[in-house]
Amino acid sequence: MEKVDCIIVGGGLAGLSAAYGLASEGLEVIVIERGDYSGAKNVTGGRLYVSPIRDLYPELWKAAPFERPVTREFVTLMGDGAHTTIELASERFATPAYQSYTVLRARFDQWFADQVMEKGGMVITKNRVDDLLLEGGKVIGIRAGGDDIGADVTIIAEGVLGLLSSKAGLREEPRPQDHALGYKEIIELPPGVIQDRWHLNEGEGAAHLFMGGVTRGLMGGGFLYTNKDSISLGIVVGMEAMRQAPDKVDSYTLLDEFKELPQIKPLVEGGTIVEYSAHAIAEGGIAKVPKLYGDGYLLAGDTAGLSLNALVTVRGMDFAIASGYYAARAVIDAKERDDFTAASLAQYEQSLRSSFVLKDLETARYIPHTIENPRLFTHYPQAVSNLMEQVFTIGPGPSKKLSSTVMGGVRKDFLNLQTLKELYAMRKI
Amino acid sequence: MNILVFVKTNPDLQMIRIKDRQPVMEAIPYKVGDLEKNAVEAAIQLRDAAGGGTITAVCLAEANRRAKETLKEVLAMGADEAVLVTEPALEVADQAAVALVLAKAAEKTGYDLLLFGEGSTDNYTGQVGPRVAEILGVPQIGYARKITGTEGGVQVERSMDEHIEVLEAPFPVAVTVVSEINEPRIPSLMNIMKAGKKPLAEYSLADLGLDATSVVAQKAILSNLAEEQDRKHIMFDGDPAAQAEAFVNALLKEGVLGR
Numbered sequence: 001m002e003k004v005d006c007i008i009v010g011g012g013l014a015g016l017s018a019a020y021g022l023a024s025e026g027l028e029v030i031v032i033e034r035g036d037y038s039g040a041k042n043v044t045g046g047r048l049y050v051s052p053i054r055d056l057y058p059e060l061w062k063a064a065p066f067e068r069p070v071t072r073e074f075v076t077l078m079g080d081g082a083h084t085t086i087e088l089a090s091e092r093f094a095t096p097a098y099q100s101y102t103v104l105r106a107r108f109d110q111w112f113a114d115q116v117m118e119k120g121g122m123v124i125t126k127n128r129v130d131d132l133l134l135e136g137g138k139v140i141g142i143r144a145g146g147d148d149i150g151a152d153v154t155i156i157a158e159g160v161l162g163l164l165s166s167k168a169g170l171r172e173e174p175r176p177q178d179h180a181l182g183y184k185e186i187i188e189l190p191p192g193v194i195q196d197r198w199h200l201n202e203g204e205g206a207a208h209l210f211m212g213g214v215t216r217g218l219m220g221g222g223f224l225y226t227n228k229d230s231i232s233l234g235i236v237v238g239m240e241a242m243r244q245a246p247d248k249v250d251s252y253t254l255l256d257e258f259k260e261l262p263q264i265k266p267l268v269e270g271g272t273i274v275e276y277s278a279h280a281i282a283e284g285g286i287a288k289v290p291k292l293y294g295d296g297y298l299l300a301g302d303t304a305g306l307s308l309n310a311l312v313t314v315r316g317m318d319f320a321i322a323s324g325y326y327a328a329r330a331v332i333d334a335k336e337r338d339d340f341t342a343a344s345l346a347q348y349e350q351s352l353r354s355s356f357v358l359k360d361l362e363t364a365r366y367i368p369h370t371i372e373n374p375r376l377f378t379h380y381p382q383a384v385s386n387l388m389e390q391v392f393t394i395g396p397g398p399s400k401k402l403s404s405t406v407m408g409g410v411r412k413d414f415l416n417l418q419t420l421k422e423l424y425a426m427r428k429i
Numbered sequence: 430m431n432i433l434v435f436v437k438t439n440p441d442l443q444m445i446r447i448k449d450r451q452p453v454m455e456a457i458p459y460k461v462g463d464l465e466k467n468a469v470e471a472a473i474q475l476r477d478a479a480g481g482g483t484i485t486a487v488c489l490a491e492a493n494r495r496a497k498e499t500l501k502e503v504l505a506m507g508a509d510e511a512v513l514v515t516e517p518a519l520e521v522a523d524q525a526a527v528a529l530v531l532a533k534a535a536e537k538t539g540y541d542l543l544l545f546g547e548g549s550t551d552n553y554t555g556q557v558g559p560r561v562a563e564i565l566g567v568p569q570i571g572y573a574r575k576i577t578g579t580e581g582g583v584q585v586e587r588s589m590d591e592h593i594e595v596l597e598a599p600f601p602v603a604v605t606v607v608s609e610i611n612e613p614r615i616p617s618l619m620n621i622m623k624a625g626k627k628p629l630a631e632y633s634l635a636d637l638g639l640d641a642t643s644v645v646a647q648k649a650i651l652s653n654l655a656e657e658q659d660r661k662h663i664m665f666d667g668d669p670a671a672q673a674e675a676f677v678n679a680l681l682k683e684g685v686l687g688r
Contacts, residue, residue, distance in 0.1 A: 002619060030622065036441075037458050107456050124621050147619040274446060 184234025
């Protein structure tokens with residue numbers, strides 16, 4: 001059996017990041033990717049937070065094919081008849097080094113794969129790994145298309161569904177309860193139009209999230225990110241919420257309705273749909289992170305459940321890249337010790353625990369449970385919008401004092417037992 | 430038996446969108462042309478049937494095309510060696526210039542059999558094979574649907590419009606193949622891994638005794654526009670069966686169906 005230092009299953013961000021680290025240190029590494037090219041099967045909203053990972057591969061990000069740095073944040077709370085948009089224009093966000101960028105994965109991942117190959121790593125596309133090779137509970141390599149290839153360590157970065165790792169019993173089968181469905185359209189618009197619609201300077205980008213009114217009250221929301229000459233417009237909706245919804249609705253119907261909303265229509269006006277894509281998103285949080293290592297293997301990226309929906313910030317790609325980085329470090333050190341047992345590879349999980357990856361997931365431990373509350377997507381956006389509407393209303397008769405208007409709204413929609421209980425529960429997030 | 434098989438990196442046509450009647454080429458993946466894969470497969474079958482010989486894949490790299498990866502794919506299929514000619518001046522080369530460079534590469538490498546696809550997946554001018562044969566003064570056989578090795582040469586079945594022509598030729602000879610000749614193999618993972626270790630020579634124009642002046646295009650493309658057609662805006666009413674029938678009838682009338 002042919003043998004290499006490390007086989008990486010999956011040429012997405014986690015796999016490529018691991019490969020880049022390993023190839024940079026001269027290890028013989030093979031990435032096996034099922035798609036026609038890296039990025040072919042990947043979907044992001046999407047925005048990549050670079051700040052957390054900037055120091056991991058500092059040389060890489062300078063030349064990366066990002067779309068636009070995000071300098072403006074928009075959050076729209078959608079109610080019936082009124083919606084409230086918060087627009088944050090931060091000078092800090094608009095000053096390099098930028099904290100986050102919009103990205104398109106087809107372009108970004110292909111570029112990343114090129115960087116891996118430049119370092120001497122091998123990225124083999126259009127090939128599917130059929131099985132992990134196990135020997136006495138130890139992963140000793142992979143089987144693909146009838147070929148067996150051995151490796152000291154196999155890094156499994158096969159994506160959110162984790163088919164191989166589940167089949168081999170290295171993690172639990174994914175459950176719909178812990179996942180959301182994300183899907184989006186890429187709509188082409190001229191750069192000038194994008195900059196006008198989101199109040200951007202040339203080259204700058206916006207992130208725009210929508211809560212309430214988008215998913216018929218199901219757990220989820222809408223998103224919009226500006227790319228160079230297109231926007232990514234989509235919806236994230238909880239799989240379990242979709243399954244349990246009393247009125248069944250197709251996912252694409254939600255997106256069609258979203259685009260027809262009076263708040264959205266002018267934003268996409270004149271655009272051409274050039275792409276449609278969908279993907280599962282792990283939203284189980286830290287509680288659903290499986291054991292990340294064992295004899296001869298590591299789990300990284302989405303396969304390891306490393307993603308986080310914290311309502312106004314949605315992350316996963318930075319975790320994927322960081323987990324790939326720490327996986328590579330662990331393999332390099334294990335090779336130095338010539339010890340690829342679980343005990344030796346445990347270093348990987350320790351690194352993740354002392355890095356932002358598992359710390360941020362731990363901080364957000366109670367978020368997945370909290371956002372299961374449908375009132376977050378119905379009552380609250382509506383209540384805020386109603387209150388704002390009253391504040392700005394001048395009717396035919398005399399107006400109330402501003403403070404009375406505000407207090408009236410607050411008393412009506414927020415100072416009731418259920419809301420107080422919910423707000424109290426939210427202290428944990 | 431020394432087989433040279435010429436491969437071109439073609440843009441993945443399925444990934445190309447038309448915008449303002451022009452193809453959008455940004456971030457388009459490149460791959461080995463379909464007919465070139467047939468040529469490579471034919472070369473492998475000939476070599477294996479003969480029980481020996483060397484297959485050298487020759488590629489001319491134009492701007493931005495992932496020529497090395499293309500060649501690795503061909504090596505993974507089963508070619509033994511690869512030759513890559515790179516030169517910035519080639520960006521503007523036309524078929525005549527490409528043929529000249531390939532002919533010089535063939536001379537440098539040595540050959541018995543020259544194999545080409547009948548045409549490339551992108552432009553399909555079908556010129557390069559015949560031009561190379563002409564420059565080298567080698568007989569050429571087009572539209573090959575079957576190639577069999579003979580003592581010191583090949584027997585070729587040519588796919589003609591209404592009949593099949595069978596020719597025999599001694600080496601050296603150039604053959605261009607059509608898609609019906611074979612089903613190109615998909616390289617296995619192990620062969621892809623091994624391909625990285627096979628020899629890959631890189632030549633510049635100077636290595637072939639050429640310079641930038643020898644590859645100046647003799648022709649210029651003035652306009653190349655995608656076909657444009659107005660939408661018909663026909664609405665079909667009635668029950669689904671009636672709608673379907675009216676729709677099919679309209680397609681028949683337009684000549685879209687039933688040609």
